Amino acid sequence: MTLVPVTYKGGIYQHDIVIDLIEDLGGYVVQKHVLAQEVVLQCFVPRDDIELIREISRPIFGEVTDSPLVGTEIAIVSMSLEIHHLPHPSCDIAEYVRRIGAKSNMVSLARGPGKRITGLNDEERDVINEHDIAVYLMGNFETCIEHKMPILLRGIEVPVVVCGGPDKETLIRIVDPPVEGYVGGVGRFMRRTKEADQLDKLDEIIAEITRVLEKKREDVSKDPLSVSPARLMNLIRERVPAILEVTSPTPLTVQMAGLRVKLPYDTFAPELRRMEIEDGIALGDIAEVLPSRMRDYILVKVLPFSETNTVI
Amino acid sequence: MLAVEYFEVECPEPVGAEYYKQITNDVLLDHNLLKVIEKLHVYIDPKVPLFIAVGILKPITTVVKVGDIANVNPQEAKMTLVITEETYLASMLRIFWERFGKDRVEQPDRFTVVLYNVPVEAKEIEAIVIGNPSESLNKDLIYAFRQIAPEGFRLRSERFYQGKFSFVASENTLVENIDELVKAKFALMGETP
Numbered sequence: 001m002t003l004v005p006v007t008y009k010g011g012i013y014q015h016d017i018v019i020d021l022i023e024d025l026g027g028y029v030v031q032k033h034v035l036a037q038e039v040v041l042q043c044f045v046p047r048d049d050i051e052l053i054r055e056i057s058r059p060i061f062g063e064v065t066d067s068p069l070v071g072t073e074i075a076i077v078s079m080s081l082e083i084h085h086l087p088h089p090s091c092d093i094a095e096y097v098r099r100i101g102a103k104s105n106m107v108s109l110a111r112g113p114g115k116r117i118t119g120l121n122d123e124e125r126d127v128i129n130e131h132d133i134a135v136y137l138m139g140n141f142e143t144c145i146e147h148k149m150p151i152l153l154r155g156i157e158v159p160v161v162v163c164g165g166p167d168k169e170t171l172i173r174i175v176d177p178p179v180e181g182y183v184g185g186v187g188r189f190m191r192r193t194k195e196a197d198q199l200d201k202l203d204e205i206i207a208e209i210t211r212v213l214e215k216k217r218e219d220v221s222k223d224p225l226s227v228s229p230a231r232l233m234n235l236i237r238e239r240v241p242a243i244l245e246v247t248s249p250t251p252l253t254v255q256m257a258g259l260r261v262k263l264p265y266d267t268f269a270p271e272l273r274r275m276e277i278e279d280g281i282a283l284g285d286i287a288e289v290l291p292s293r294m295r296d297y298i299l300v301k302v303l304p305f306s307e308t309n310t311v312i
Numbered sequence: 313m314l315a316v317e318y319f320e321v322e323c324p325e326p327v328g329a330e331y332y333k334q335i336t337n338d339v340l341l342d343h344n345l346l347k348v349i350e351k352l353h354v355y356i357d358p359k360v361p362l363f364i365a366v367g368i369l370k371p372i373t374t375v376v377k378v379g380d381i382a383n384v385n386p387q388e389a390k391m392t393l394v395i396t397e398e399t400y401l402a403s404m405l406r407i408f409w410e411r412f413g414k415d416r417v418e419q420p421d422r423f424t425v426v427l428y429n430v431p432v433e434a435k436e437i438e439a440i441v442i443g444n445p446s447e448s449l450n451k452d453l454i455y456a457f458r459q460i461a462p463e464g465f466r467l468r469s470e471r472f473y474q475g476k477f478s479f480v481a482s483e484n485t486l487v488e489n490i491d492e493l494v495k496a497k498f499a500l501m502g503e504t505p
Contacts, residue, residue, distance in 0.1 A: 084463040114464020114483050115361055139462065140331040141358035165331050187331055190338040190459070 001026060003044040003228070005070030007101055008053070010062030015039045018057050025049045028230035030071055030254050031103075042070045042101045044230050068210045070101035071230060071254045075131035075158075079112030079139070089186060090137055092193045093163070096202045097135075097209065103253050105131065105294075109152075118148045125155045126293040132256045133159045133213055135205070136179075140165030140187035146174040153177060159212045163187075163205060180215070181208040213256070220257055223304040226286035227277060227312050229254045232300065236261060239275050242268065258287070261298040265291040269298055278312045286310055318351040318501050325358065332356055336365075336460050343456045348372060348449060351501045354460075355493075363461040365479040366497045366505070372446040376400050379438030382425070386434040393425040393437075400443040401425075407442055453477060476505060 003026075008018055012034060019029055019041065027045035045053060054064050074097055078090040085108075094104045107127055111119040128134045134156060138145045145164050153160065160179040164171050165187025172182055183205050193202060233252045236259070237243055243251050246262050253260040261272065269291070273284030283289065283300070286308045292299040305311050321336060323329035336354055340346045352367040378384065381397040381404070395401055408417045408427065418426045427437070450472045457479040458468070465481035469490065478494045480486060491505075498505045 080463055082463055083459055113462070114466075115358070116483055117464060141325055141328045141356075141462075143325070143358040144361075144462075166325075166327055170327075188335065188462075189331065190335050190342070 002047045003027060003230070004047045004050070005030075005067055005101060006043060006045055006050065006053075007065050007067040007070065008039075008041040008043065008057065008062055009065070010039055010057060010060055012037050012039050014060045015041075015062070017060070018053065018062060021053060021056055025052070028228075028234055030230055030233065031101075031250060042067065044071060044228075067101035069097060069206075069213065071256065072102050072132045072213055073130075073253055073255045073260065074102045074104045074209065075107045075128050075134040076104050077112075077128060077134050077136045077152075078106055078108045079137065081108045082113070084113070084188060085137065088192055089163075089189055093135065093137065093186075093202065093205060096193075097206065100206060102209075103250055107134075112152075115144050115147050118151055120152050120154060122155075123293055129155075129157050130260070130292060130294065130299055131158055132216065133161065133209060135161045135163065135209065138162060138164035138187065142166045142170055142174050145171070146176075149175045150177070153179070159216055161205070161208050161212055180212045183208050216256060220304075223306050224311060225257055225302045225304055226308045226310050227302055229257065229259045229300075229302060232259055232277075232283070232287070232302065235275070235277060236272070240268065240271065257304075258302055259300040260292060260294070261300060262295075263298055264296045265298050266296070272298060272300065281310060281312060286312070315347050316349055316352060318353070320352075320500070321354045321356070322500075323356045323358075328356065328358065332460070339456050339460050343452060345452060345456055351503065353497050353501050355497055356462075358462075361462070361465065361483050362493075363465050363479075363481040364493060364497055365457050365460070365477075366494055366501070367477055368501070368503060369449070369475045369477065371475060372449065374445070375441045376443035376445065377438060378404060378440045378442055381442070384434045384437050389429055391427040391430060391434060391437065393427070395423045395425065398422075404440075404442040407440060450477070454479065457481075476503070478505065 022029055022043050022045055025046055027043055029041050029043045031042040033040040050064060076090060076094040078085050090106060094106050097104045109124055110121060111117060161181035162171055162175055162179050163183045163186040166184055168182050168184035171184050186201050193199060233254055236252060242263060248262045251262045269289050273289050275283045277283055286303055288301040290299045290301060321329045321333040323332060348370050350368045350370045355364040381400055382393040382395050385392045412427060412430050416428045416430060454470050461481045464483045467486055468481045469486055471478045480490055495505055
């Protein structure tokens with residue numbers, strides 16, 4: 001059964017029918033937003049059953065759309081939190097990827113700006129490496145991008161998409177070491193992205209992120225995970241009641257090969273490791289439970305089949 | 313853009329120049345400063361790195377009076393001012409307090425000020441000068457250019473005198489012959505610093 005990421009949008013009335021249906025079909029609801037009278041569900045559902053969900057949600061005016069970024073956590077790396085980069089373009093891009101299902105975090109560098117003074121410290125590097133993909137928002141000058149990229153990419157292990165002012169071909173030529181994705185024509189700007197051509201650029205960034213993530217997904221599927229992170233999320237929600245008390249918008253953040261649990265590491269890590277998943281297999285057997293560099297959260301990295309010899 | 317007589321961005325990278333022209337325009341427009349600038353020349357060299365902005369300002373002669381931001385309604389033994397624009401409200405209150413005393417000035421809500429038993433006519437109140445936009449202009453311009461210049465360019469030298477200004481910023485220590493460069497940029501606009 002292949003699970004595909006989709007977004008369901010509909011009215012609040014009878015939306016639990018849809019949630020029950022998704023769960024009965026073997027899918028998972030990753031995130032649920034209730035906005036006044038509207039409900040947005042980001043979920044994984046079996047590919048063959050999308051039509052069925054559409055059919056059943058039609059009478060209650062629900063809409064099901066593909067959203068390839070559901071279940072991914074994206075780092076939007078902004079050079080600083082100064083007015084030079086915020087709210088445009090950093091927030092515009094972070095918000096745009098959120099709309100199609102991704103969980104985006106903005107990572108702002110302490111020494112991002114400048115050419116000579118630029119740097120990346122160990123905390124920033126580790127935080128970026130905890131995500132599925134990093135989107136670097138660079139400036140308008142190719143001289144600067146060429147000079148800065150080797151420093152800013154030092155120690156980064158996740159796929160990177162570089163956005164910058166020069167066109168795509170120039171970016172491909174100057175960025176060293178090469179990265180997975182490039183989007184040209186999106187450098188620093190000081191206006192809201194609302195015109196058609198600016199929105200096209202945002203779509204281009206999404207397309208590039210999707211392309212890079214699809215490739216990563218393929219790589220993951222070659223050596224499948226011992227347990228699906230979405231399933232793990234549901235299990236933790238059932239077995240660790242403390243997670244229900246967390247006020248963060250996404251107490252459990254699903255990633256492609258893991259999960260961020262927003263509970264203190266020292267208190268809850270042993271409990272998580274002991275948590276039984278199925279047939280006496282504990283979470284600690286098939287996943288690494290690590291301290292996150294983001295606050296005192298827990299990072300669960302699911303191990304692949306080749307390491308555990310188990311798939312549940 | 314029509315208000316500015318001369319506006320150029322010079323940069324060895326043509327794509328960068330194009331973006332910076334847009335940024336300069338957006339920032340100055342946001343801060344309402346395009347109307348006070350007559351000529352502006354921006355030079356950026358990311359290789360050095362160096363950012364220079366030189367320009368000529370339009371003379372500003374207008375001052376803001378009470379009548380410009382409020383409607384004055386004289387009533388029996390009191391005068392009610394209905395505020396339409398808050399920008400100069402604080403300085404207006406300060407002037408009233410100094411002139412009439414705090415016990416005679418009251419602000420019951422955000423957009424209303426009441427003066428009790430003041431020995432002047434409504435017309436006189438309307439004519440009180442409460443602000444001079446040209447005083448804060450230099451501060452506003454520096455703030456705007458700090459936003460326009462690339463963020464890493466933190467070493468700055470600003471000069472504002474007799475309606476002309478120059479703003480130089482760099483990431484490294486500014487070179488000694490910067491005045492020559494500023495002069496050359498003024499010359500491009502047909503002016504002298």
